[in-house]
Amino acid sequence: MHIQFSQSRPQGARLIAHVVDQGKFPSATTAAMRAGAEGARFKGNAGQTFDGFVEMGGEVVRLALAGAGDKNDEERLANLEKAGAALAGKYQSSGDEDLVLELSESGLSAKEAAAVLLGLRLRNWRYDIYRTKLKDEQKITLKTVTVVGAPDGIDAAWANAAALAEGVEFTRELVTEPANIIYPESFVERCKQRFEGTGAELVVLDEEEMTKLGMGSLLGVGQGSTRESRILAIRWNGGGSEAPTAFVGKGVTFDTGGISIKPGPGMEDMKWDMGGAGAVAGGMLALVKRKAKANVVGVMGLVENMPDGNAQRPGDVVTSMNGQTIEILNTDAEGRLVLADALHWTQEEFQPSRVIDFATLTGAIIISLGHEYAGLFSNDDELSKQLSDAGETVGDKVWRMPLGKAYDKLIDSPIADMKNIGGKGAGSITAAQFLQRFIADDTPWAHIDIAGMAWSDKPGRTWGKGATGFGVRLIDQLIADTAEG
Numbered sequence: 001m002h003i004q005f006s007q008s009r010p011q012g013a014r015l016i017a018h019v020v021d022q023g024k025f026p027s028a029t030t031a032a033m034r035a036g037a038e039g040a041r042f043k044g045n046a047g048q049t050f051d052g053f054v055e056m057g058g059e060v061v062r063l064a065l066a067g068a069g070d071k072n073d074e075e076r077l078a079n080l081e082k083a084g085a086a087l088a089g090k091y092q093s094s095g096d097e098d099l100v101l102e103l104s105e106s107g108l109s110a111k112e113a114a115a116v117l118l119g120l121r122l123r124n125w126r127y128d129i130y131r132t133k134l135k136d137e138q139k140i141t142l143k144t145v146t147v148v149g150a151p152d153g154i155d156a157a158w159a160n161a162a163a164l165a166e167g168v169e170f171t172r173e174l175v176t177e178p179a180n181i182i183y184p185e186s187f188v189e190r191c192k193q194r195f196e197g198t199g200a201e202l203v204v205l206d207e208e209e210m211t212k213l214g215m216g217s218l219l220g221v222g223q224g225s226t227r228e229s230r231i232l233a234i235r236w237n238g239g240g241s242e243a244p245t246a247f248v249g250k251g252v253t254f255d256t257g258g259i260s261i262k263p264g265p266g267m268e269d270m271k272w273d274m275g276g277a278g279a280v281a282g283g284m285l286a287l288v289k290r291k292a293k294a295n296v297v298g299v300m301g302l303v304e305n306m307p308d309g310n311a312q313r314p315g316d317v318v319t320s321m322n323g324q325t326i327e328i329l330n331t332d333a334e335g336r337l338v339l340a341d342a343l344h345w346t347q348e349e350f351q352p353s354r355v356i357d358f359a360t361l362t363g364a365i366i367i368s369l370g371h372e373y374a375g376l377f378s379n380d381d382e383l384s385k386q387l388s389d390a391g392e393t394v395g396d397k398v399w400r401m402p403l404g405k406a407y408d409k410l411i412d413s414p415i416a417d418m419k420n421i422g423g424k425g426a427g428s429i430t431a432a433q434f435l436q437r438f439i440a441d442d443t444p445w446a447h448i449d450i451a452g453m454a455w456s457d458k459p460g461r462t463w464g465k466g467a468t469g470f471g472v473r474l475i476d477q478l479i480a481d482t483a484e485g
Helices: 031-039 076-091 110-124 154-176 184-195 207-213 216-222 267-272 275-289 335-350 364-369 381-394 405-411 427-436 472-482
Strands: 002-006 015-020 049-056 059-067 098-102 144-148 201-205 230-237 245-255 295-305 317-319 325-327 354-359 374-378 398-400 445-449
Touching (some): 002 110, 002 154, 015 076, 049 076, 076 098, 076 110, 098 110, 110 144, 110 154, 154 184, 154 267, 184 201, 184 245, 184 275, 184 295, 201 207, 207 216, 216 295, 245 267, 245 275, 245 472, 275 354, 275 472, 295 335, 354 381, 364 374, 364 427, 374 381, 374 427, 381 445, 405 427
Parallel strands (some): 002 144, 015 059, 245 295, 245 354
C-alpha cells in the first residue's frame, strides 16, 4: 500500500474517509447519512464503520466513517489503529483503488495520525502470490491512501511508523511462506535481499563452521533433513560504544517432530515454527529502517526437523557448544536445542548487555495463556517490567510466568547434564528452565514463548487470518524505551 500526503483532495476521488470520535460527525455528513448511521447504531466506537453517499462539488462520493472511540481513552493509539484497520478491512476488496483520508477536522496529532495509517497499512497486508484463481471481488484493490489535512510533523511520525510496518510485514511474509520456499538457506537469502544497502552487518554460519564450534545441540535437530542448518546474525551499530541488546529467535522452518513425529492433522501449521526467528528478522528490519540510535544484534538459529535414517533418536545424548550434555527424550522438543547453542554463541560472540529470545516453543503456553498473551520468563525483574510495559504500549502483550529451582530439577537426567523435557506438568516452565542453563549468571535474560501469538485463526486488531507479526513491535518499543534515551 502506498501512502501519500496532499494539501487538497484529488479530483475524481470516489471514496473519502474520516476518523471520528464517539458522537462526532464530519461537516460533510448529510442529515440522511446521520439518520442512517443512527439507524445502524454507529456511535463512533473504536473499529466501527459506516458509509453512505453524499454530493461534493457536483459529484456523488462515498463517505466512510471510522470510529476511534472516546478521545480520552487510555488506549487512544490502539483505538486509532483499529479505526485505520477497520477502513482497510472494509474497502480492501471493494473495487476502489484509492482512498482519501480526510484529517482536516480530526484534531489528531502527528503521532495519532500515524497510528491510523499504521492500522490501515498493516490490515491491508495479505499474501496472495500463490492464489491464481481468485475472483475479481476477492482480489485486493486498495492500493493508495492519500492523506489530506495531515497535522504538522506527520512526515517524521509516519517515517518511523512505516519502518515498523515494513518490519511487521516482513515477519508475516516469512511466517506465511511454505516450508518448500522458506528453509534455512532461503531464509538467509531472503534476509540478505531485504537488508542489502541498509548498513546492517550480516554474519552466516554454515554446518561446517557450527561443527567446528561444537554446536551438537542445534546440529542434532537438523541432521535428519536434506536442508542444511544455518545461524544468521544481523548486527546494527546505531549507538555509541555500549554493549548491544541481543534478540535470539528459534527458526525451525518446518517441524515434523522428527522421530517423535507429530500427528498428521494440523502438521501443515508447523511451517510457522520459525515465528521467533521471523520476529527477530522483522524487528531488526524495523530498527535498521528507522536508523535506531542503539546497538542491537539479532541472531536466528535455522533448522528443519525431519524424520530420516540419519535423524536424531529418543535416547541420544548430544553435547552443546558450552560443553553441557543433553539426553534427548523427545525429538519434538527441538526448539530449545536450537536455542541452546544460539544463545551461547550470541553471548560469546557479541558480549551483549542483555538477551531476549523469541520462540514458538511450547503448546503448553497456549493452555496457560490462550491467544491473548505470550509467556514471559526472566531472570531479571527490571527487564521483565520493561518488556511488559513495552508490550502494553504496542499491543504485543506478555505475561510473566515463574522460574525456580523446583522446576529446574525436573530436567535433570540420570545419564547426562540434563534432559530435553520435564514431566507431564509445567511444560512451558521446564522449557524455559532448560534455556536458562545456557545463560551466563550475570546476563539479564528473558524468554518469550510466542506459540499462541505468531499465527491467528481469526482477524485481530491489525491483521487478518494468518501470520500476525507478533514480536516486531515489542522489539522496536523495547529499544525505543530503554536503549535510545
